[in-house]
Amino acid sequence: MELRNLLTYSKVCEAMSFSKAADQLGYAQSTVTTQIAQLEEELGVKLFDRNGKRIRLNAKGQELLLYANQLLALVSETKANVSDTKTPRGSLRIGVIESVGTFFLPDILEDYLTNFPEVHVQVLTATTREIMEMLRQNKIDLMLTLDEQVYDPDWTCAWSRKEDIVFLCAPEHAFAGRADLPLAELLQENMLLTERQCNYRHSFEHICDGYQMRPRSSLEIGCTNTILQFTEHNLGVTFLPRLTVQASLQAKRLANFSVKEVSIQMLIQLIYRKSIWCTPAMKAFIEKIRNTHKNMEA
Amino acid sequence: MELRNLLTYSKVCEAMSFSKAADQLGYAQSTVTTQIAQLEEELGVKLFDRNGKRIRLNAKGQELLLYANQLLALVSETKANVSDTKTPRGSLRIGVIESVGTFFLPDILEDYLTNFPEVHVQVLTATTREIMEMLRQNKIDLMLTLDEQVYDPDWTCAWSRKEDIVFLCAPEHAFAGRADLPLAELLQENMLLTERQCNYRHSFEHICDGYQMRPRSSLEIGCTNTILQFTEHNLGVTFLPRLTVQASLQAKRLANFSVKEVSIQMLIQLIYRKSIWCTPAMKAFIEKIRNTHKNMEA
DNA sequence: CCTCCTAATCAAAAATACTGATAAAGCGAA
DNA sequence: TTCGCTTTATCAGTATTTTTGATTAGGAGG
Numbered sequence: 001m002e003l004r005n006l007l008t009y010s011k012v013c014e015a016m017s018f019s020k021a022a023d024q025l026g027y028a029q030s031t032v033t034t035q036i037a038q039l040e041e042e043l044g045v046k047l048f049d050r051n052g053k054r055i056r057l058n059a060k061g062q063e064l065l066l067y068a069n070q071l072l073a074l075v076s077e078t079k080a081n082v083s084d085t086k087t088p089r090g091s092l093r094i095g096v097i098e099s100v101g102t103f104f105l106p107d108i109l110e111d112y113l114t115n116f117p118e119v120h121v122q123v124l125t126a127t128t129r130e131i132m133e134m135l136r137q138n139k140i141d142l143m144l145t146l147d148e149q150v151y152d153p154d155w156t157c158a159w160s161r162k163e164d165i166v167f168l169c170a171p172e173h174a175f176a177g178r179a180d181l182p183l184a185e186l187l188q189e190n191m192l193l194t195e196r197q198c199n200y201r202h203s204f205e206h207i208c209d210g211y212q213m214r215p216r217s218s219l220e221i222g223c224t225n226t227i228l229q230f231t232e233h234n235l236g237v238t239f240l241p242r243l244t245v246q247a248s249l250q251a252k253r254l255a256n257f258s259v260k261e262v263s264i265q266m267l268i269q270l271i272y273r274k275s276i277w278c279t280p281a282m283k284a285f286i287e288k289i290r291n292t293h294k295n296m297e298a
Numbered sequence: 299m300e301l302r303n304l305l306t307y308s309k310v311c312e313a314m315s316f317s318k319a320a321d322q323l324g325y326a327q328s329t330v331t332t333q334i335a336q337l338e339e340e341l342g343v344k345l346f347d348r349n350g351k352r353i354r355l356n357a358k359g360q361e362l363l364l365y366a367n368q369l370l371a372l373v374s375e376t377k378a379n380v381s382d383t384k385t386p387r388g389s390l391r392i393g394v395i396e397s398v399g400t401f402f403l404p405d406i407l408e409d410y411l412t413n414f415p416e417v418h419v420q421v422l423t424a425t426t427r428e429i430m431e432m433l434r435q436n437k438i439d440l441m442l443t444l445d446e447q448v449y450d451p452d453w454t455c456a457w458s459r460k461e462d463i464v465f466l467c468a469p470e471h472a473f474a475g476r477a478d479l480p481l482a483e484l485l486q487e488n489m490l491l492t493e494r495q496c497n498y499r500h501s502f503e504h505i506c507d508g509y510q511m512r513p514r515s516s517l518e519i520g521c522t523n524t525i526l527q528f529t530e531h532n533l534g535v536t537f538l539p540r541l542t543v544q545a546s547l548q549a550k551r552l553a554n555f556s557v558k559e560v561s562i563q564m565l566i567q568l569i570y571r572k573s574i575w576c577t578p579a580m581k582a583f584i585e586k587i588r589n590t591h592k593n594m595e596a
Numbered sequence: 597c598c599t600c601c602t603a604a605t606c607a608a609a610a611a612t613a614c615t616g617a618t619a620a621a622g623c624g625a626a
Numbered sequence: 627t628t629c630g631c632t633t634t635a636t637c638a639g640t641a642t643t644t645t646t647g648a649t650t651a652g653g654a655g656g
Contacts, residue, residue: 001301001373001376001377002300002301002302003299003300003301004300004644017602017603018602018603018604019601019602019603027645027646028645028646028647029602029603029604029646030603030604030605030606030645030646030647030648031644031645031646032603033603033604033605034604034644034645035644037604042381042388043377043380043381043382044381044382044385044387044388044416045380045381045382050603050604051652051653052602052603052651052652052653052654053601053602053603053652053653053654054602054653054654055602055603060380063379063380064376064380067372067375067376067379067380068376070372071369071372071373071376074365074368074369074372075299075369077365078299078362078365078366078369079299079341081361081365082341082343082358082361082362082365083340083341083342083343084341084342084343087342089342090340090342118342302613315633315634316633316634316635317632317633317634325614325615326614326615326616327615327633327634327635328614328615328616328617328634328635328636328637329613329614329615330634331634331635331636332613332614332635332636333613335635348634348635349621349622350620350621350622350623350633350634351621351622351623351632351633351634352622352623352633353633353634597656598655598656599654599655599656600653600654600655600656601652601653601654601655602651602652602653602654603650603651603652603653604649604650604651604652605648605649605650605651606647606648606649606650607646607647607648608645608646608647608648609644609645609646609647610643610644610645610646611642611643611644611645612641612642612643612644613640613641613642613643614639614640614641614642615638615639615640615641616637616638616639616640617636617637617638617639618635618636618637619634619635619636619637620633620634620635620636621632621633621634621635622631622632622633622634623630623631623632623633624629624630624631624632625628625629625630625631626627626628626629626630
């Protein structure tokens with residue numbers, strides 16, 4: 001009998017479902033089945049009445065649940081009292097979208113890693129949809145979104161910042177520096193678009209829809225950096241979060257312009273699940289972001 | 299943090315030694331080192347002051363020990379209350395010497411296995427010395443010895459029976475049926491001896507020593523059955539525990555005889571460690587032996 | 597009846613626990 | 627001190643266990 005099994009058991013009882021518990025614990029459903037089977041095997045007792053689809057705790061099962069929860073509580077107490085709860089250590093899994101991972105994280109991580117060498121950081125890059133799923137399934141500890149305001153009652157937003165989406169072109173392009181360019185005129189141009197799942201591309205297309213228009217594009221590029229390169233080489237115009245282009249603008253490799261009908265502002269949010277314990281490694285990361293971007297919160 | 303680690307930790311604290319704990323738990327020493335390291339890693343805290351050879355619990359270690367013992371006690375309570383403590387199930391590891399394994403166990407096991415199909419029985423055949431070591435190291439649950447009286451304060455003898463060592467020859471051999479054959483005369487003969495570690499061979503040689511004599515033997519055979527075959531074919535005379543030759547005597551394939559100066563009686567003992575919990579599977583096995591050999595206890 | 601949803605099963609893959617050999621390091625004796 | 631003894635640490639290789647993913651089976655509810 002191992003604590004792993006008891007935790008799974010407790011979750012199963014709470015959710016009254018093997019598959020829901022699996023989801024919450026980040027296991028496959030078959031894993032939960034196996035773990036419960038192990039408990040039953042070891043104790044020589046069935047814990048659930050199975051009726052095809054539905055499960056119900058039987059007497060022994062209820063008794064075990066009491067013990068399991070006591071044990072798990074005692075383990076928590078043990079950890080709280082014995083473990084070093086101040087020094088960040090262990091692992092920290094951060095889910096981000098590509099642009100944030102490339103242009104926002106590096107500065108922070110460099111600092112974080114030197115300050116807390118005992119933390120093993122893992123950065124997982126995926127689409128917003130995917131990282132949200134990862135967070136739900138406990139595959140990541142923290143998620144950095146670039147999106148409209150994200151809200152979920154199970155989640156805590158630890159930090160957020162407004163982020164403008166800006167229109168960009170090569171410095172020699174006719175649009176460079178233009179203010180209030182009519183949308184119709186923009187859409188004459190070839191546009192370099194991010195991948196279909198991208199939030200701000202969605203927002204933009206939604207606005208276009210409102211005017212019964214559509215951007216023309218021969219290129220869809222998943223990598224923000226590549227879009228930057230292409231735009232610098234004047235292969236089209238584009239729009240990207242300001243943070244990704246700050247450097248290019250300052251170096252005058254890119255110019256920006258504004259479009260009359262379009263103003264997109266998104267939010268960078270740092271989110272974790274309410275139900276998990278916010279580890280020192282997480283706390284330190286949150287603090288690091290807050291300090292690095294002081295006076296820039298949303 | 300898993301209970302396995304906490305049990306190891308508790309044992310280490312009890313023995314104040316990694317290697318002793320490893321021995322008691324049936325682990326390699328490196329396993330204990332690793333398990334403790336895991337605990338320390340996970341808690342981010344050193345539990346022992348290491349001073350090369352000696353280890354000493356530090357403050358955090360002492361605190362953890364209290365919790366660990368509480369947790370282990372609670373686990374025991376859980377098992378006691380939730381698990382089916384009546385039906386024999388799980389595994390049963392029995393250590394025996396070859397002769398007992400071949401001639402004593404089969405009848406009992408056949409019965410046992412049909413009665414308790416949920417028990418996975420494992421029979422480990424080795425020398426007396428080896429099975430004693432296995433018992434100490436928790437590699438077996440029960441040990442069946444054929445030896446002089448075995449006593450260890452850590453062990454419980456669940457059952458025992460006297461066992462004569464009898465001298466045997468082919469029915470056509472001159473010794474067949476002889477009583478009080480002089481030892482000197484026996485030693486003229488070629489003897490089929492069991493392997494050097496064998497208890498009753500030891501006893502016999504010890505007696506011979508007393509008379510400044512030595513058995514002559516061109517053959518040492520580890521397998522009791524083979525000795526029986528050879529003796530039946532009149533390739534020598536031998537001595538074996540009565541239980542191994544009962545059938546051969548009755549079938550008149552062998553004859554026995556007695557030697558004036560030699561009378562060896564040994565004890566079959568069924569032994570388990572006091573410190574472990576006597577599982578239902580063990581209890582049932584003990585009962586089975588007691589019933590099968592009713593009125594034959596030592 | 598069919599569809600949807602859930603748990604069980606099982607082979608394959610991944611993770612992890614364990615071992616055995618060896619190294620390092622302290623203790624005690626010569 | 628050095629030598630031998632004992633104890634823990636380290637590490638590569640192995641064994642075992644855990645987890646997964648695909649599939650099956652078996653209701654529940656339309």
